[in-house]
Amino acid sequence: MLRALAIALVVGITPCASFAEEPKPKATASLTEQLQGTWLFDEAMHKKRSELGRVWDSVVTVKGDAFALSQLxxxxxxxxxxxxxxxxDPKVVDLKIAALDLSELLPDYKLSAGTLPAIYKLDGDRFTLCFPRDYKGKRPTAxxxxxxxxxxxxxxAPTGFKEFPKELTLTVTRPDGxxxxxxxxxxxxxxRNTPEQKGAASVWEYSNPGKTGANGSAxxxxxxxxxxLIVRDTAxxxxxxxxxxxxxxANGQFRATLARECKITGTLTCDELTKAGQPIGPTNVYLIADGxxxxxxxxxxxxxxxxxPPGKYVLNPYGSEVGSEFVTVTVPTDRTELAFDPIPLTARAFALLKGRxxxxxxxxxxxxxxxxxxANLKGKYVLLEFWGYWCGPCVGSMPVLIELHEKFADKGLAIVxxxxxIDGExxxxxxxxxxxxxxxKDEWKGKKIPFPNALVPGTRIGMGDEEKRGGAIAQYGIQSYPTCLLIDREGKVVGKFGARDIKQASAEIEKLLNPKK
Structure with missing residues (x-):
């Protein structure tokens, strides 16, 4: 099954909890009785990232030994x-999952039936589960x-829970209460502004911003x-x-106490690109709290x-020319500034292929x-499109590639x-x-893909955080989909081709095929 779907399934099917005292072994019937009722997700982690978004409106109902997960x-x-x-064994449980039709997400998209070998811990009203990412995985040991x-x-879920509240109340207090x-x-x-923008100072903005009232609530x-939620007193x-x-x-109430903020600064480096005489290129860094x-x-x-504010966080840098990394940073209570050590990143394979x-x-x-x-395409510009039928953006942009083929195939452009x-199907x-x-039928106006497509497996190589997909995917360092690379008339890699609407893409191809003299 698709990995994204496996993630969603896994996240949706299980319950997980915090770790208090080891519960005493209970008979299966007694444990089943304790699990009866309605449950809500409090955490869903994979690697160092939260997957709660996949089950944000989900409710898990347990009746007997059966469960149902809504809104996956x-x-x-x-x-x-x-x-x-x-x-x-009081820690072992198998999650036997029925097949699920997910064609409303993607045509012909189904989750196959299978079993996830899991371990569990029940601590009062919290239920913790740990399980492999797919049916082929082994039962976790921790x-x-x-x-x-x-x-x-x-x-x-709280007693009497029917549905999630449509409004939430946040009450904020200062350090003095x-x-x-x-x-x-x-x-x-x-x-909003970055240091590259004429030296302008950065201005922090917020999604869905608001203000607290006189009583400190919003x-x-x-x-x-x-x-x-982010709360900030800039003054x-x-x-x-x-x-x-x-x-x-579920109950619609949140509380927060403000603490002294700390400014974290740092730099990303890539020795491979430096040695190749190339800049690190556009990068982005996420600050991650609680996944x-x-x-x-x-x-x-x-x-x-x-x-x-003081606490333990994860920095997740990545870029168009460099890979992704996860680095832990701790903000102490007595610091207002923290200069983080340079973070080394690995160059993406296609970045090192530029000019080759x-x-x-x-x-x-x-x-x-x-x-x-x-070798046979030399003399033409080539767009090399890495994609998959399981990828919404890939499917959505395919009509642009089809039209580019129709407009420029006989003028010196080849698309491959x-x-x-991803799932071996x-x-x-x-x-x-x-x-x-x-x-x-439904999205491409009856048009089939008119250019050649190489079918490559999504076989994973490596283990843990070092895992990646092999073959052509590793060869070109592809980490996101779709990714389109431009190859020049001499057969050398130029870099990414980022245009995804027909007007912009056509204009860029025109410039390549008919450069001004």
């Missing part, structure tokens, strides 16, 4: 399954999220709140991050800065359309697709055609 990724159909406890496992926490009036409340921080529309240099989850918003991004900083020189001959694609299992080589088989042209039939 917003789907109307419930995810259903059963909990099978091991009577000989309660921890990683590249291989998910950690999920469910809390029992007095109401914090007229302070900013928002959902995400981002800078009423917020629940639909505007996602995962974290006094204090702030707070307020974690939000489906379980926490959820709370702020971002975009830059072209690799520098970044954030504001944060494009390597022939590794691991192609079949071609949909005529087989091509870059590389379809990544597309290894022949016929299977790809079957997956695309719905798009051709």
């Amino acid at each position: 990724m917003g789907c109307k159909n419930d995810l259903k399954g059963t909990l099978v406890f091991d009577a000989t 309660f921890a999220s990683s590249a291989e496992t998910f950690l999920v926490t469910l809390r029992r 007095t109401p914090a009036a007229d302070v900013t409340v928002g959902g995400f921080m981002y800078q 009423t917020l529309k629940a639909e505007t709140v996602q995962s974290q 006094n240099g204090t702030m707070a991050f307020v974690p939000v989850s489906p379980a926490k918003r 959820t991004p709370v702020a971002s900083w975009a830059s072209k020189d690799g520098k970044f800065e954030f504001l944060a 001959p494009a390597p022939e694609l590794d691991g192609v299992v079949a071609w949909s359309g005529e087989k091509v080589t870059f 697709g590389v379809h990544m088989d 597309v290894d022949t042209p016929a299977k790809l055609d079957a997956k695309l039939a719905g798009y051709v």
